Structures are given as structure tokens and as C-alpha cells.
Amino acid sequence: MLSNSYFHIAGSTEDAAAQCATLMVERIRAAIDERGQATVALSGGSTPAKLFPLLAEAEVDWKRVHIFFADERMVPPTDDASNFRLAQTLFFALPPVPAANIHRIRGEEDPEEAAAAYEQELVEVFGLDEEEDEIPAFDLIHLGMGDDAHIASLFPGEPAIDDLDGLAAALYVEKLGAWRVTLLPAVLQAARCTVFLVAGAGKAAPLDKVLVEPYNPRQYPAQLVRHNLEVHWFLDQSAKPSDEGMSHGRA
Numbered sequence: 001m002l003s004n005s006y007f008h009i010a011g012s013t014e015d016a017a018a019q020c021a022t023l024m025v026e027r028i029r030a031a032i033d034e035r036g037q038a039t040v041a042l043s044g045g046s047t048p049a050k051l052f053p054l055l056a057e058a059e060v061d062w063k064r065v066h067i068f069f070a071d072e073r074m075v076p077p078t079d080d081a082s083n084f085r086l087a088q089t090l091f092f093a094l095p096p097v098p099a100a101n102i103h104r105i106r107g108e109e110d111p112e113e114a115a116a117a118y119e120q121e122l123v124e125v126f127g128l129d130e131e132e133d134e135i136p137a138f139d140l141i142h143l144g145m146g147d148d149a150h151i152a153s154l155f156p157g158e159p160a161i162d163d164l165d166g167l168a169a170a171l172y173v174e175k176l177g178a179w180r181v182t183l184l185p186a187v188l189q190a191a192r193c194t195v196f197l198v199a200g201a202g203k204a205a206p207l208d209k210v211l212v213e214p215y216n217p218r219q220y221p222a223q224l225v226r227h228n229l230e231v232h233w234f235l236d237q238s239a240k241p242s243d244e245g246m247s248h249g250r251a
């Protein structure tokens, strides 16, 4: 039995995105009420295109929200492949999220330098004590899951999956033949609330493995967040895992 996982199965990807957006907005508002601000990390991929416009429409005091990214591709912020660009176009362009609150990963720079700069930005915004190796606790981390069970840019076989100290890193992803910068496991695991938006038939079998198989995040990176405080899986019908999978995962 995994702790604190909730499954929300919707009839369509659009409905799954709408349910996901509703919960994200609730958590963002609650964080603002409790702590005066909300810290959020967003992912890239294809499903966010259905999610981000819904966030943009929500009534939130956006000047109290700090937005980071779970990962980024090493391309300029104007490139179609940029995770920042997707969020910028479909989300921040609409509500007034102050530019100073958007903490992007500099995909146009050298990957190692971009990762170091991103770590520094996390330290500053979260007020972390570097001597104490403090880990930031995001109010909300939004993730997708690849059909190989990758999350952020932590792909199966990646040695950094065992790094439980670092905040962010530049990783060369063999499968893609490309560099990425990604948040590291400790940060993903420290989130107060983790939401997945996962759609499509190609995701049902890998999700089942993530839920049922013994903990081995090097093989199934999505297992990294298995014991997070609160994990919500927003799925469309075709991505739904088996009943056995859900009974393993259910809170």
C-alpha cells in the first residue's frame, strides 16, 4: 500500500485537465492563505497544453505565486520545444503573473551553468540555508509521466535518480540525445502536494508497473514520489491503470 495517493479518472483528457486545474488552484489559494505565497513547479510535454489555459483563467492573486519548472530542454525560451515557452504562451501571457515571480531554467545557456544558476535561484527564493543542505518544499509540483515512467527529466537508468541531496542538475539523456536540466529527487519528494496529469493508452501499462512493482525508481522514476505527502493522479480513461494498480496506490 502506498501512502496518500488519490486517483481521479475522467472521461476525457479535457476533463482530467479541468479536475487537475481545480485542485491546483485550490492548493495555490490555500498556500497563499496559510503562508502568504505559493510556490509551484510546472512540467512540459503535451498534456500541459490542456491544463495551462485553465490555470490562466483562475482567480488567484498571482503576484503571490512563484512559478518554477520541473525541468527544461536546452533550447532558447523562444523555441517551440521550450517548456518555459509553452507556459509563457498558454499561462503567464494571460494572468498578471509578475515577471519577477517566474523562475525559468535558462535553456539557452551551457547546461551545467543553467543548472547551477537554477539551484541558486531556488536557494534565494526559498531562503535556504546552503550550509545545512536545505531542500525547498514546493507547495505544488505538477508532473507528467512518460511511457517509460520518466518524470521531469529523470529517465530510467539515470544515476542522478539516486542523488538525494542536490536540488537541480544538468543531465545528458541518452534516449533523446540531448541535455536537459531537471529538479532532483529530493526536491520532487519534498513537495507538499504533487499532481500528475497523464493521458493516453500508452500510459496505462507503465503506470501499473509504477504502482505495483517494488520500489526501484532507477527503473520506474515515477516511483520516486510514491511516499510524498499527497499525490494526485489525474488520468483520462485510457490511461487508467488496473484495479490492482489502484488498490496498491490508493491512500
Ligand code: 6PG
Binding pocket: 043, 044, 045, 046, 047, 048, 070, 071, 072, 073, 083, 143, 144, 145, 146, 150, 151, 152, 153, 198, 199
Ligand atoms: C518534459 C517533461 C516530461 C513530461 C513527460 C510527459 O519536459 O518533457 O517535463 O517529464 O512531463 O514526458 O509528457 P506528456 O505530457 O506529453 O505526457
